[in-house]
Amino acid sequence: MAKRAIQYGIGINSLGFRLTAIYVTLAAMCLALATIPFLSEHSVSDTVLHMKMAIAGLIATAILMALMSRRVTGPIRQLTDVARKVADGNLDANVPVDCSCEIGGLGASMRTMVSRLQASTTEIRQLANHDLITGLPNRHRFQTLLERQTGFVDADGAPASGSVFFIDVIDLRKVNDRFGHETSDQLFKMIASLLVEASPCNGHGANLRNSGSDKAVREPVLARFGGTELVLSVPGLTDPDGIASVAKRLHAALAGGVKASGRQFHPAIAIGIARYPQDSASATKVKQYAALACNNSMALSDAEKTALFQPWMLEVLKSRETMERDLRTAIADGQFEVYYQPKVSALDWTVTGVEALVRLNHPERGVVGPGEFIEIAEMTGLIGDIGLIVLEEAVSQCAEWHRAGQSTEVSINVSIEQFKNAEFANLVIAILKEHQCPADLITIEITETIAHTNITGVADHIKALRAVGVRIAIDDFGTGYSNLAQLTGLKFDILKVDRSFVSGIDSEGKAREVSRSIIQLGKNLGCRVVVEGTETPGQVAAAAQLGCDEIQGFFFSKPMKRCDFDAWKDLRTRNPVQDTFHRAVAGGGLMQVPAAQDRLAAS
Ligand code: C2E
Ligand code: MG
Ligand code: MG
Numbered sequence: 001m002a003k004r005a006i007q008y009g010i011g012i013n014s015l016g017f018r019l020t021a022i023y024v025t026l027a028a029m030c031l032a033l034a035t036i037p038f039l040s041e042h043s044v045s046d047t048v049l050h051m052k053m054a055i056a057g058l059i060a061t062a063i064l065m066a067l068m069s070r071r072v073t074g075p076i077r078q079l080t081d082v083a084r085k086v087a088d089g090n091l092d093a094n095v096p097v098d099c100s101c102e103i104g105g106l107g108a109s110m111r112t113m114v115s116r117l118q119a120s121t122t123e124i125r126q127l128a129n130h131d132l133i134t135g136l137p138n139r140h141r142f143q144t145l146l147e148r149q150t151g152f153v154d155a156d157g158a159p160a161s162g163s164v165f166f167i168d169v170i171d172l173r174k175v176n177d178r179f180g181h182e183t184s185d186q187l188f189k190m191i192a193s194l195l196v197e198a199s200p201c202n203g204h205g206a207n208l209r210n211s212g213s214d215k216a217v218r219e220p221v222l223a224r225f226g227g228t229e230l231v232l233s234v235p236g237l238t239d240p241d242g243i244a245s246v247a248k249r250l251h252a253a254l255a256g257g258v259k260a261s262g263r264q265f266h267p268a269i270a271i272g273i274a275r276y277p278q279d280s281a282s283a284t285k286v287k288q289y290a291a292l293a294c295n296n297s298m299a300l301s302d303a304e305k306t307a308l309f310q311p312w313m314l315e316v317l318k319s320r321e322t323m324e325r326d327l328r329t330a331i332a333d334g335q336f337e338v339y340y341q342p343k344v345s346a347l348d349w350t351v352t353g354v355e356a357l358v359r360l361n362h363p364e365r366g367v368v369g370p371g372e373f374i375e376i377a378e379m380t381g382l383i384g385d386i387g388l389i390v391l392e393e394a395v396s397q398c399a400e401w402h403r404a405g406q407s408t409e410v411s412i413n414v415s416i417e418q419f420k421n422a423e424f425a426n427l428v429i430a431i432l433k434e435h436q437c438p439a440d441l442i443t444i445e446i447t448e449t450i451a452h453t454n455i456t457g458v459a460d461h462i463k464a465l466r467a468v469g470v471r472i473a474i475d476d477f478g479t480g481y482s483n484l485a486q487l488t489g490l491k492f493d494i495l496k497v498d499r500s501f502v503s504g505i506d507s508e509g510k511a512r513e514v515s516r517s518i519i520q521l522g523k524n525l526g527c528r529v530v531v532e533g534t535e536t537p538g539q540v541a542a543a544a545q546l547g548c549d550e551i552q553g554f555f556f557s558k559p560m561k562r563c564d565f566d567a568w569k570d571l572r573t574r575n576p577v578q579d580t581f582h583r584a585v586a587g588g589g590l591m592q593v594p595a596a597q598d599r600l601a602a603s
Contacts, residue, residue, distance in 0.1 A: 009080075015069060015072070015073045016072075020069060023061070028058065035054070038050060072103070076103060078097050079095070079103070082114075086114055091114060091117055091118045095110050095111045128140070133185050134188065134189050134192040134224050136192055136222060138223060138224055139223065142221065142225065142231055143284070143287075145221055145233065146233050149283070150277070151283075152235075161277060162233060162234055162238065162275070163233075163237045163243055163275045164232070164234075164275075164290040165232040165271055166225070166231055166294040167195065167232065167271050168228055168271075168294050169188065169228045169230075169267055169268075169269055170268045170270055170298070171268070172184055172187065172188060172267070173227075173228065175265065179261070179263070183260055188228070189260075192222075192224065192230060195250055195254075197253065198249045198252065199220065199249070200220040200234050201221060201222045217235070219235070220233060220235065229291075238275045243275075248304065250269065254266075254268065269305070270306075271297060272290045272292065272293025272309065273293055273309065274288075274292075274293060275309070292314070293307045294307070296316075323372065323376050324382070327373055327386070331382065334389075335363070336360055336389050336390070337358075337361050337367075337561070338397070340354040340356060340357070340410075340559060340565040341354060341560070342556055342557050342568070343355065343409075343411075343550045343551070344552070346544040346549055346550060347549075351408070351569055353410060353411060354410055355410075355411040355413075355552065356393075356413070358389075374415065378417045383415045384418060384421065387415060391427075391431055394410050395410070395431050395435050396437070397562060398437050399435040402438060402441060406569075408569075409442075410442055411444075411445050413475065414450075416446075416449060419446070419461060424461050425460070425464035428444070432470075439469035439470045440469040442471070443471040443472070443473050444470055444472055445473045446473070446474065447474070448474055448476065448479065459489075462490060462491060463491070466493075471494055472493055473493065473530070474492050474495050477495050477498055477518060478500070492527065493527055494530060495528070495530070496552075497522075497531045498532070498533075499532050499533020502515070502533040502534055502543070503539075505531075505546070506541070515542075515543075529548045529549050530548065530549065530552060531551050531553075532553060533552075533553050534553030534556075535553055535554045536555060537555065
């Protein structure tokens with residue numbers, strides 16, 4: 001049942017009525033007291049006349065009193081009215097009471113209160129709709145505006161069209177890690193203001209205080225989407241040339257570098273663009289497609305990373321989602337298997353160890369290589385579980401070989417995401433203990449990227465692992481644009497030259513010279529150097545001649561299941577090939593050397 005609103009100041013509840021009643025009662029009592037002595041001294045007719053006059057006076061003053069009390073209650077009623085309007089959210093209500101009595105003071109206080117309320121409401125609205133750092137509209141505001149823009153139908157009934165640019169500031173997180181929040185916020189603010197200037201928003205006041213009016217609906221707007229991301233909506237722009245020129249201007253805005261917190265930075269952005277209505281008429285989807293295109297643009301090698309949304313991007317996304325589901329099932333159902341690829345000594349061609357390489361035994365697709373799922377596992381956080389499965393399996397295998405008197409060094413690949421776990425080193429040490437595996441038989445392979453990423457704890461993990469005897473290898477060396485100063489600051493034991501250098505290693509030229517320098521660099525740092533990816537005898541011979549310590553590659557063997565590796569090693573041990581092979585390499589008859597597997601198989 002609806003609650004009835006209380007009516008204040010009506011009838012006997014009215015202040016005016018009550019004041020008048022009190023006055024009349026008091027006056028009547030005074031009149032009665034004054035009349036009693038009068039009765040004994042005067043005649044009845046005089047007394048009646050006297051009383052009539054007194055009553056008339058009483059009525060006249062009661063009316064006067066009622067009128068006067070109205071002067072008091074009137075402004076109170078007005079103030080009550082204003083308070084009610086303010087309570088209903090009408091902050092533009094005028095406070096009309098302006099007199100010098102106490103009620104005037106109340107009116108003035110109310111005016112101050114309303115204007116303060118107006119100011120703080122404006123501020124709250126500003127905070128709710130705008131980003132504190134850049135002052136740009138925030139994601140929530142952008143969504144509202146974009147919904148209006150995509151749903152806008154012009155006077156001719158034509159549906160709205162336009163484009164959404166999703167902009168990600170690349171490597172801003174690294175600035176944050178290295179120089180702290182204040183610097184990265186400052187940098188982001190500067191970047192945002194340069195992008196506003198370069199974008200079609202420049203000159204449109206609507207961008208900062210977008211009112212949502214019909215005019216604003218047709219104006220471009222740049223907003224902060226989230227951490228390192230901005231979004232730009234440009235109504236009316238759909239032709240690819242126009243879009244490309246806006247993207248070019250945005251990239252160019254940062255080309256001169258940006259100064260923040262007294263430092264010079266050279267930020268870059270990745271841009272993804274989706275259009276409405278052709279990609280989708282839904283604001284949420286267009287934004288999502290632009291973000292997807294932006295993600296795809298990250299993979300481009302171009303300095304100005306820009307990608308226009310294409311439907312195949314959705315297909316890739318779907319297959320990634322399928323892969324994520326498959327990975328979860330594989331973890332639960334134990335579908336991962338570790339393969340082993342041998343490493344061979346460049347001095348005497350004996351097997352020095354193996355690299356553990358994970359495979360997914362998919363029930364329908366068969367054996368799936370890590371190239372298809374490691375990145376997805378890293379993005380989805382599943383790499384922790386997969387890494388643990390590999391660690392357990394590889395360490396237990398290493399311990400088993402050791403117990404069987406076949407000690408074999410095992411290298412295990414570790415992803416950057418695993419290194420972010422503060423307990424990573426302790427976990428490895430616990431697994432070694434659990435399987436009673438000698439730590440010096442285990443090598444942890446990290447990429448150059450991990451080595452020079454400023455993740456707190458990388459150096460600590462390395463230190464803790466090396467302290468118990470685990471070796472650290474820098475994998476794929478030469479691909480990560482290593483900062484040598486940072487690399488030399490880290491302690492590691494093995495350097496693996498990336499296989500991209502191997503293709504030209506067996507002929508005179510730059511590739512060979514670069515490989516020679518890398519091998520030399522590793523040696524100078526006191527490391528064992530492994531050359532991986534050798535497929536031909538020529539590459540094997542060249543790697544050995546350039547002075548590396550160990551060689552890994554399809555020439556010797558592809559990664560194998562553990563039982564195949566045991567058989568392969570057994571065969572190789574029973575039929576040593578080192579002498580013939582070594583003579584062939586040293587004698588220069590490289591190309592005539594048959595593949596080791598062939599020779600083994602033939603023997
Ligand atoms: P990686 O650590 O550099 O491993 C060497 C890769 O090169 C392996 O590919 C191996 O099969 C391949 N390879 C070795 N010799 C040759 C050769 O002569 N020719 C050619 N064409 N390829 C050769 P795979 O097994 O597909 O692994 C790819 C990458 O996946 C690995 O590169 C590693 O970065 C990653 N990975 C593998 N297993 C794991 C794992 O358990 N954890 C993590 N985090 N990453 C792993
Ligand atoms: Mg590796
Ligand atoms: Mg490698």
